[in-house]
Amino acid sequence: YLTRVEIAFRTYLTYYMSLQYKEDPIWFVSPTIVRQGFIKDFDHKVYNSEAFRKNPQIKRHHVKYPADKYAPAWKTIEFMTFGAIVKLYKSIDNIDDKKAISKYFGVGKVSVFESYMDAIYTLRNKCAHGAALFDLQLPNGISGKGPKLELEGSDYQKLIGALKVLKYILGKVSQNRANDLENELN
Secondary structure: OHHHHHHHHHHHHHHHHHHHOOOOOOHHHOOOOEOHHHHHHHHHHHHOOHHHHHOHHHHHHHHHOOOOOOOOHHHHHHHOOHHHHHHHHHHEOOHHHHHHHHHHOOOOOHHHHHHHHHHHHHHHHHHHOOOOOOOOEOOOOOOOOOOOOOOOHHHHHEHHHHHHHHHHHHHHHOHHHHHHHHHHHO
16 A cells, blocks of 8 residues: 555656656756755765666666766656655745645645655555554654544554555545555454
């Protein structure tokens, strides 16, 4: 279920931003589109990482186009980690771009959507690295100013809140998968 959300988020972010900035295939490192902090860390933390250096598609791109410093967005973002993609989204300068992406997933406020993606990212990392989930604490909590998730008290910081966020966003991707998640959790 987490993978479905991750793929949908990555795909829509790439699709939307690439259409908005057709003239710039490497918009993800453009200082007119993305904040300088992300760009500054991009080479070291993402593009020059071992995973990227060994990636066959990225290697083929640079063999075919040796003058390109980066592969275009549709190739590069496909191989970024979920955490890097969430950071990329948060680093987009234009609030209207961020809002369009968040609205696609049924969330009107960018800050709320960012808190939802942080919750999903935390849940995903805990699952991926074998952590115990029963006492999951979300470092930043979930914003209570978004769609009604029926959260109460400390739910905004706990596993139940993260699962409700996951179910909500998953429902925007596939209602059938959201129903499957709810059935399996029950």
